[in-house]
Amino acid sequence: MTAQEVRLCGLLLQEHFGELVAKVGTHLLRSGAQNLRTIIHETGISMDLVKKSLCVLVQHGACVFSSGRKGPGSPTEYRSSCHQILRILRYPRYIYTAKTLYGDTGELIIEELLQRGDMTMSCTVKTVADRLTQNMEEGLSMDYSEVSTAFSKLVETHFLQRCPPMAVTATTKKATPADPATPATPGTPAAPVSTALPTPESFPDCYKVPQVTLIGRGKRQLPSEEGEDQRNAKKAKMSSEIHGDEGIYWQVNFERFHLHFRDQAIISAVANKLDQTSSEIVRTMLRMSEVTTSPTATCTKPLSANEIFRSLPSSYNISRPILDQYLTLLVDDPMEFVGKAGESGGGMYVVNLHRALTNLARATLESVVQERFGSRSARIFRLLLRKRHLEQKQVEDFAMIPAKEAKDMLYTLLSHNLVQLQEIPKTPDYAPSRTFYLYTVNQLPTARMLLQNCYKTVANLIERRLFETKDSKRLLEKSQRIEAILASLQASGAEPEQLTEVEEMITAPEKQQLDGLRLHINKLDSAENQVDETIFLVESYINSSATS
Amino acid sequence: MILRLQIRSNLLSPVGQRGLAAMAGKGRGVAAFTFHVEALGIGRGNMPEARVGPSPLFPNTDFKPLPLKAGEDEDYMLALKQEMRGTMQRLPHNIRPPSNKAEVEKYTERYLKQSQMEDEEWSPELMPQTKRRHPKPGTKKKPVISRKHTEEMLTKLDELEKKDDGNLENSDDETEKKTKNENDEEELEEEEYEEEDIEEENDYIESYFDNGEDFAADSDDNMDGEATY
Numbered sequence: 001m002t003a004q005e006v007r008l009c010g011l012l013l014q015e016h017f018g019e020l021v022a023k024v025g026t027h028l029l030r031s032g033a034q035n036l037r038t039i040i041h042e043t044g045i046s047m048d049l050v051k052k053s054l055c056v057l058v059q060h061g062a063c064v065f066s067s068g069r070k071g072p073g074s075p076t077e078y079r080s081s082c083h084q085i086l087r088i089l090r091y092p093r094y095i096y097t098a099k100t101l102y103g104d105t106g107e108l109i110i111e112e113l114l115q116r117g118d119m120t121m122s123c124t125v126k127t128v129a130d131r132l133t134q135n136m137e138e139g140l141s142m143d144y145s146e147v148s149t150a151f152s153k154l155v156e157t158h159f160l161q162r163c164p165p166m167a168v169t170a171t172t173k174k175a176t177p178a179d180p181a182t183p184a185t186p187g188t189p190a191a192p193v194s195t196a197l198p199t200p201e202s203f204p205d206c207y208k209v210p211q212v213t214l215i216g217r218g219k220r221q222l223p224s225e226e227g228e229d230q231r232n233a234k235k236a237k238m239s240s241e242i243h244g245d246e247g248i249y250w251q252v253n254f255e256r257f258h259l260h261f262r263d264q265a266i267i268s269a270v271a272n273k274l275d276q277t278s279s280e281i282v283r284t285m286l287r288m289s290e291v292t293t294s295p296t297a298t299c300t301k302p303l304s305a306n307e308i309f310r311s312l313p314s315s316y317n318i319s320r321p322i323l324d325q326y327l328t329l330l331v332d333d334p335m336e337f338v339g340k341a342g343e344s345g346g347g348m349y350v351v352n353l354h355r356a357l358t359n360l361a362r363a364t365l366e367s368v369v370q371e372r373f374g375s376r377s378a379r380i381f382r383l384l385l386r387k388r389h390l391e392q393k394q395v396e397d398f399a400m401i402p403a404k405e406a407k408d409m410l411y412t413l414l415s416h417n418l419v420q421l422q423e424i425p426k427t428p429d430y431a432p433s434r435t436f437y438l439y440t441v442n443q444l445p446t447a448r449m450l451l452q453n454c455y456k457t458v459a460n461l462i463e464r465r466l467f468e469t470k471d472s473k474r475l476l477e478k479s480q481r482i483e484a485i486l487a488s489l490q491a492s493g494a495e496p497e498q499l500t501e502v503e504e505m506i507t508a509p510e511k512q513q514l515d516g517l518r519l520h521i522n523k524l525d526s527a528e529n530q531v532d533e534t535i536f537l538v539e540s541y542i543n544s545s546a547t548s
Numbered sequence: 549m550i551l552r553l554q555i556r557s558n559l560l561s562p563v564g565q566r567g568l569a570a571m572a573g574k575g576r577g578v579a580a581f582t583f584h585v586e587a588l589g590i591g592r593g594n595m596p597e598a599r600v601g602p603s604p605l606f607p608n609t610d611f612k613p614l615p616l617k618a619g620e621d622e623d624y625m626l627a628l629k630q631e632m633r634g635t636m637q638r639l640p641h642n643i644r645p646p647s648n649k650a651e652v653e654k655y656t657e658r659y660l661k662q663s664q665m666e667d668e669e670w671s672p673e674l675m676p677q678t679k680r681r682h683p684k685p686g687t688k689k690k691p692v693i694s695r696k697h698t699e700e701m702l703t704k705l706d707e708l709e710k711k712d713d714g715n716l717e718n719s720d721d722e723t724e725k726k727t728k729n730e731n732d733e734e735e736l737e738e739e740e741y742e743e744e745d746i747e748e749e750n751d752y753i754e755s756y757f758d759n760g761e762d763f764a765a766d767s768d769d770n771m772d773g774e775a776t777y
Contacts, residue, residue, distance in 0.1 A: 015633060018642045056641045092628040096621065111628075115636055371614060526616050526626050 001029050001082050004455040009085040011462045016088060017056055020045060024053040025080060028063060033079040054078060060117035061251060087254055089458065089532045094257050098159070105150040108132065110159075110252060118163050118249040121151060121209070152209045158256045161207060163249040259295055262540055266356050270330075270337055277316065278326055282337065284311050285351050296547045298354035304345025335359050354544050361447050361541035364534060368450060369418060376401055377409045381418065381441065389422060389438040410439060418446060444545055451538045458531050465524040472517050479514055482506055 006029050014022035027043050028034065034042075040050050057063035063080040091114050099107035108128045113119060119127075125147045132142040154160045263286045271279035288311055289300035309323055318326075327349055330338040336355045342348035362385065370378035380399050384390060390398065396406040413419040424436040469476065485502055506514070616622075636642060 016636045016642070018637075018644055020644075021642075059641070091632055092625040095628050095632075096625050111632070115632065115639065117641075371611060372609075374611060522626060523616065525629055526618075526622055529622065529625050529629060530616060 002452055002455075004452050004459065005082045005086070006030060008455045008459040008462075009082050011459055011466075012085055012088045013062075015462065017053075017060075020049055021053040021056050024050060025057060025062065025085065028057075028078060028080040029082060029085075033066075033069070033077040035075040035077050037075065039078070056117075060084075086455075086535075089528065090536065092529060093261070093532070094252065094254075097257060097260060098154075102150055102153060105132065105147055106154060109147070109151055109154060113160070113250065113252050118251040120246065120249055121148075124250070125151060155207055155209050155250075158207060159253055160250050161253040163251050165247075255295055258536070258540065261536060262353070262357070265360060265537060266337060266351070266353075269335070269356070269360060273335060274329065274333070277318065278330055280313065280316055281308065281323070281326055281330070282351065284308060284313070285338070285349065287311075289351070293353075296544070298544070298548050299339065299350045299352045302341040302348035302350050305347045305349065306345050308349070354548050357537075357541045357544050358443070361538055362443060364537055365443070365446060365450060369413070373409065373412060376405070377413060380406065380409055381413065384419060384439055384441040385443065389440045391436065391438055395439060414439075417449060444542070447538050447541055451535065451542065454531055454535045454538065458528055458535075461524050461528050461531070465521055468517060468520055468524075472513065475510060475514060475517070478510075479506060 006026060009029055010022050010026040013025045017025075023043055023045065024039065027039060031042070036047075036050070036054075039054075040047050043050065045053075054063060054065075057080065058065065058078075062084045063078050065076045065078045067074065067076055069077065094114065095107055095111050098110040102109075105128065108131055109124060112124055112127050112131075125144055129142045129144055129147050132147070133140070136142065151160070263283075267279050267283050267286070270282045285300065285303055285308060288303055288307065293300045305324060305327060308327075309320055312318070312323075324347070327338065327347065331340050331349070336352055336359065339350050339352050339355075340347060341350045366378055366382055366385070369381045376399070380395060380401070383395065383399055387398070392407070392410070395410060396403050399406060401409070410419065414421065419439055419441055422438045422440050423430070424438060425431075426434045426436070482502060482505055486499065489498060489502065
């Protein structure tokens with residue numbers, strides 16, 4: 001956990017869960033695994049609130065607990081990791097992807113699950129049906145079965161997974177609810193302190209949809225007064241029907257979404273570099289290898305050209321020889337997205353996932369250098385990436401840039417740590433006159449540095465947005481009040497003069513200020529989303545390099 | 549960074565010391581190096597400027613950043629993000645720190661629904677599930693202790709205010725006995741924690757009022773305003 005990551009996590013927690021949870025969360029991130037007593041003591045927050053905050057963090061998967069280090073009798077320890085919290089940045093992208101793949105129903109399911117952390121299937125289905133019914137016209141309502149089918153489809157394609165059931169330790173007196181639908185892990189009594197927590201996928205029923213009896217339609221929430229609302233809320237709590245899936249909680253499978261994003265990045269890169277047909281071919285290849293490729297594989301399983309030809313979408317009527325030509329082009333491309341693995345079956349082709357990610361990350365680095373230091377510095381950077389080690393004189397010659405300017409640019413890049421200096425001594429005493437000094441670029445450390453810069457950028461954007469909102473808090477509140485008054489007046493049918501009178505309560509310069517503020521905040525928010533795309537790419541590259 | 553390189557390489561050469569001194573160039577202004585500078589491509593006259601302080605907080609950028617991508621997808625995701633932020637701040641798991649109500653009731657509080665402002669209630673759908681998942685022993689007992697403990701502290705403080713110094717030590721003993729009895733029932737951890745607290749406070753109070761009787765007696769006699777020293 002670097003300082004930048006912890007700072008960003010703190011800001012994200014504060015925005016979405018409140019200050020208290022942010023305080024507890026950052027404390028856990030900084031200090032590693034701790035038990036409840038230490039957390040209370042060091043953060044100075046009351047026990048009740050600390051417990052609530054920990055519950056919230058656990059619910060959203062940001063914190064895990066395990067029995068203490070000293071053995072089964074010691075108090076439970078909580079630890080938290082940055083990765084889960086940093087995913088919050090990417091929530092809009094997940095929801096949008098679900099919308100493109102599964103329509104409005106899928107979008108709402110994912111949105112509800114992301115907001116709540118984890119929920120049972122019946123609860124999700126009911127909430128989503130209610131929300132959909134709200135947006136439909138009068139008289140129509142959404143059937144539970146439609147939502148259930150969408151839910152099952154999401155589970156089949158592994159976008160949703162069950163939360164791992166907790167192991168029962170010997171010290172607990174309460175038993176996990178005996179539910180026939182839940183294959184509860186048979187109480188592993190006094191489990192030896194395991195350092196690795198079980199992943200959701202280590203349980204065999206991870207992706208099994210339970211038998212749920214859900215019959216009904218969504219309820220439309222009528223606009224009612226406050227008193228009625230509370231009564232209705234109470235009624236809803238009372239009528240807790242058993243649907244047969246108590247104890248099975250579902251969460252969003254982020255890894256699956258990441259695989260999807262990675263595939264999308266590769267396909268769009270091919271489309272940009274070559275043409276639409278090549279990207280369709282790559283998309284077909286990736287689709288065929290979805291189930292056979294493990295998430296950490298460096299390349300997909302080899303596919304023969306015959307298979308690819310048969311699986312191409314019917315809208316693309318290309319003949320067999322043209323397909324072969326396209327495949328040859330893809331293989332010869334310097335970006336190395338597709339590789340040839342053999343000659344049987346008309347040619348065996350693989351998609352080089354790791355190499356594709358490496359090249360995409362390298363393109364990102366190059367474009368960062370270009371936008372910050374100019375195209376000539378970018379030329380030097382690309383040169384060093386390709387030729388690995390070069391002397392000062394050689395850099396000037398190869399880049400075809402006059403000596404003085406090349407020197408300046410090299411030193412600027414060096415001072416920003418994008419370029420490193422490598423000494424190669426001729427004699428054992430490293431005498432400067434008898435040592436080679438070579439400039440070089442290491443892609444992996446530079447990518448890590450860029451990632452930390454991205455985290456810092458997003459944290460700065462969030463802070464700036466909070467500052468702007470705080471500055472004009474009074475104005476924002478006033479405008480909110482006026483909108484509320486307007487809405488209520490319109491609902492009760494007022495005359496247009498009254499409406500204009502209320503609208504004029506905001507003066508023109510104030511309106512201008514409000515518009516400017518809204519524009520700034522939208523820009524900052526949009527920038528956060530787009531920096532997150534870079535973060536995803538660089539993170540995938542680093543993770544894939546770590547495993548390969 | 550180029551100066552750093554020199555220091556690093558000169559440490560190993562026998563003329564390192566002289567080289568460093570020459571680099572400092574105190575009053576000289578001419579940099580004298582121990583190796584051929586041409587190897588690095590620097591001439592005598594084109595040394596980069598020496599740093600005079602930390603780098604500026606907001607440095608000038610020669611190249612302005614690219615404009616943001618703008619399109620349907622981006623707008624939709626922007627709307628999603630802002631919506632999600634708003635909803636998550638209104639959900640019950642967004643815990644607000646317990647704040648004192650300001651004397652002047654703000655405008656906003658009057659117009660917002662009561663249910664949004666008072667969310668001290670913990671939503672039942674969240675709590676039971678996590679309680680089941682927490683294999684924590686003896687959690688029920690801890691909050692009970694804290695409440696009782698605070699009540700004891702309050703009563704002790706009241707007693708201290710009212711009674712004289714002579715009776716102080718008696719009440720301290722009483723409360724100590726009470727707390728000791730309760731602590732025997734609880735776990736070891738909490739025992740140690742609370743006993744330490746109580747014992748420390750008692751020690752403090754006893755030693756402070758060590759000469760209590762004399763002091764109190766004197767002040768009682770001279771209540772008519774004569775200053776005591």
